[in-house]
Amino acid sequence: MFKAASWNVNSLKVRLPHLLDWLQANQPDLLGLQETKLTDENFPREEIENAGYQVIFSGQKTYNGVAILNKTTSDPTDIVTDLPGLKDPQRRVLAATYGDIRFINLYVPNGSEVGSEKYAYKLDWLEKLITYIKEQCAQHTKVIVVGDFNIAPEDRDVHDPAVWKDAVLCSRPEREAFQHLLGCGLHDSFRLFAQGDGLFSWWDYRAAGFRRNLGLRIDHILVSNALKNVCTSSIIDTEPRKLERPSDHAPVLAEFKL
DNA sequence: ATGGTCGTTGGACGA
Numbered sequence: 001m002f003k004a005a006s007w008n009v010n011s012l013k014v015r016l017p018h019l020l021d022w023l024q025a026n027q028p029d030l031l032g033l034q035e036t037k038l039t040d041e042n043f044p045r046e047e048i049e050n051a052g053y054q055v056i057f058s059g060q061k062t063y064n065g066v067a068i069l070n071k072t073t074s075d076p077t078d079i080v081t082d083l084p085g086l087k088d089p090q091r092r093v094l095a096a097t098y099g100d101i102r103f104i105n106l107y108v109p110n111g112s113e114v115g116s117e118k119y120a121y122k123l124d125w126l127e128k129l130i131t132y133i134k135e136q137c138a139q140h141t142k143v144i145v146v147g148d149f150n151i152a153p154e155d156r157d158v159h160d161p162a163v164w165k166d167a168v169l170c171s172r173p174e175r176e177a178f179q180h181l182l183g184c185g186l187h188d189s190f191r192l193f194a195q196g197d198g199l200f201s202w203w204d205y206r207a208a209g210f211r212r213n214l215g216l217r218i219d220h221i222l223v224s225n226a227l228k229n230v231c232t233s234s235i236i237d238t239e240p241r242k243l244e245r246p247s248d249h250a251p252v253l254a255e256f257k258l
Numbered sequence: 259a260t261g262g263t264c265g266t267t268g269g270a271c272g273a
Contacts, residue, residue, distance in 0.1 A: 010273085011265055035273090037266070062266055110273060118272090150273095204273090205263035248264075248273080 001232075002258035003028040006105070006146035006219055008202075008249035012036040012067070015247055016044055018240050022251060023051050026237070029072050030098060031251075032105030032146040036065035043067070058091045066094040066105050066147075074099040083128045084135075092125075095136070102140035104133070106147030111168045119168060122150070126177035130184070137184045143224040145186060148202075148249065150218055151178045153188060156197035157217035169216060186222040189234035189254045201236050202249045210241055221254045230257045 005028035009015040012033065023031070031053075036043070038059045048055045048069060057067035058081040070076060076096035083093055095104040109125050112118035137143055151174045155161035164170045182188065190199075200215025209215060223231055234254040241250045 014265070035265095063272075112272080207262050209263090245264090 002256040003030075003253060004103070004144050004146065004221060004256070005031040005251055005253040006034070006148070006221060007031065007251035008034040008107070008148040008219060008247060010035045010037075010247040010249065012038055012044065012065070013042075014245065016047060018243060018246070020047065020051050022237075022240055023053065023069070026251075026253060027071070028253060029070070030101070030103050030144070031069040032094070032103070033067040033069070034065075034092075034105070034107035034148045035063075036067055037062060038065055056094065056096060058094050060089065060091045064091045064107055066091060066107055068094055068096055068103060068105050070098055072098045072101075083125070083132050085131070086125065086128045088125075097140070100140075101142045101144060102136055104136065104143070104145045104147075106145065106149065108148060108150045110150050111174070113168050114166065114171050123173055123177070126174070130177065130180045133181055133186070134184045137186065137224060141224065141226045143186065143222075144227065144254075145181070145222040146220070146252075148218060149178065149220050151175065152216045152218050153178050153220075157200070159198070159200065159214045159216070164216075169218060181222065185224055187225070187228045189221045189223050189228070189231050190217070190236070190252070192228065192231055193234055199236060200250075201252055203241065205248050210246075219249055219252050221252055223254065227256060231255070232257055 059065035111122035201219035203209035
């Protein structure tokens with residue numbers, strides 16, 4: 001069994017104990033982290049290596065920051081930290097090849113609110129991402145794209161679609177961009193299994209969002225056709241969200257017969 | 259309850 005996962009930890013410094021516990025319990029082979037919020041010199045490499053994981057990271061001060069944890073037998077090759085054609089100091093992308101698997105970890109911009117400068121940046125970023133993913137899917141058979149996409153793909157991924165209608169994370173251009181990603185030959189692994197609503201990966205810290213299940217499903221594991229055929233489960237693990245001082249995101253985890 | 263909470267920071271800003 002091969003396991004791929006993703007988790008927006010919202011500060012790796014604060015969440016390191018949760019991460020180490022979760023690694024111990026779940027033993028993913030590849031895990032993409034987002035919002036590490038650490039410069040590379042402050043990355044807790046030793047603690048993660050002591051847990052049995054090789055790690056690569058692309059960080060910055062205060063914001064963003066991504067990492068990939070690996071316990072496959074392969075060293076990462078062809079490491080990419082930027083979208084082609086986008087000059088951007090924000091550290092949101094980390095891709096690497098492990099054996100025959102191309103693993104792409106993303107922290108898609110939030111977009112703040114529809115019509116804002118940050119929203120325009122998000123749409124431009126997504127356009128460049130689609131070009132990159134199209135090219136990656138042409139080059140590799142086994143592709144896994146994980147991350148905090150900051151897009152709820154459909155109304156069933158939203159606790160109250162009327163409240164969120166046309167809002168950031170749910171707007172039509174964002175959802176169309178998500179569909180374009182799937183159009184590259186990818187599948188939303190979660191929807192290969194569960195079809196219901198009320199299943200979320202993020203809940204606002206405010207207003208007791210988690211307790212009331214006022215969430216969105218914005219963290220995803222996309223898989224290419226070759227991996228779709230051997231994917232045996234894809235779940236959202238809400239357990240860490242119940243702990244003291246949790247990330248506002250839950251980890252997502254997919255399993256493959258490989 | 260016309261706001262609510264975190265994290266990074268050392269006053270706001272981003273989410």
